[in-house]
Amino acid sequence: MPELPEVETVVKGLRRSVVGYSINSLHFSSKKLRLPFQLDMVEEVIGGQIINVYRKAKYILINLDNGISLVIHLGMSGKLRASSEYSKQKHDHAVLELISAFSPSLYMILNDPRRFGLIIAIPTAEVENHKLFLKMGAEPLDAEFSSQYLFNKCQNRVTTIKNLIMDNNVVVGVGNIYASESLFLARINPLISSKDLTYDECKKLVLSIRSTLNKAIESGGSTLRDYSQLSGEAGRFQHLFKVYGRKGEPCYECSTLIKSSVISGRNTYYCPKCQKI
DNA sequence: AGTGAGGCCTGAAAGC
């Protein structure tokens, strides 16, 4: 399940392995992903040279030198792999053949069993105003995600703090796992109303979200240091979970048993003592 | 308008 840290890791890997290559061919499977493939997409991207790869929320953006950008999302089961030869695997949905004057050709494949992901092409100039990105909240690792920013958002909403930090219109890239982990680190109960958070608690939460994501990027990256095979495989951050998936197990801080509650249909884990209401 | 529920989708795991 690619969370923001894994997307970041994949992006770093792509940047090292595919920048400079040109797209020689592009093939799709017949199955639809979250958004359908555009029929004219193939013509637009063929011949384009990859000049940059970066992350925006959990989206991977690949800029081409012809003014077109590929936008890829891994959903929850998506993986990108790269290899010098293409051998078909179940759930391959897009296959890009990349060529370069200086290196052997390379195949980049999007594989996504659950098809929650997407791959589309849009003009680079329109990325910022595209439907997918228009109403997007702050990047959690950027300065715009400040204590004051979060505090203001908390005041204007009627929902639990857990729902608020998972809302992409507030802050992007905080999935179910990192919401639980960050709230534990900040010692804030996930069930409390966002309006009840003090400024100091917001400050603590901002720092906790940043720290949790950064640690995950570090441990996600460590297993993927060798990018000879580009992969979306999970890193090692799951061994660092303090509360997620630990229902009924003792809290590492106080030995109280970890509880879980369903908030908006999502399992949420917390320590009832460390995260008192 | 803002909020929350439901749906998409497959495969692993749990339940029977």
Place this chain on the structure above:
DNA sequence: TGCTTTCAGGCCTCAC
């Protein structure tokens, strides 16, 4: 053992 059900997750659409 083999079948069925449940659950996981991001993000979109759609009622209230």
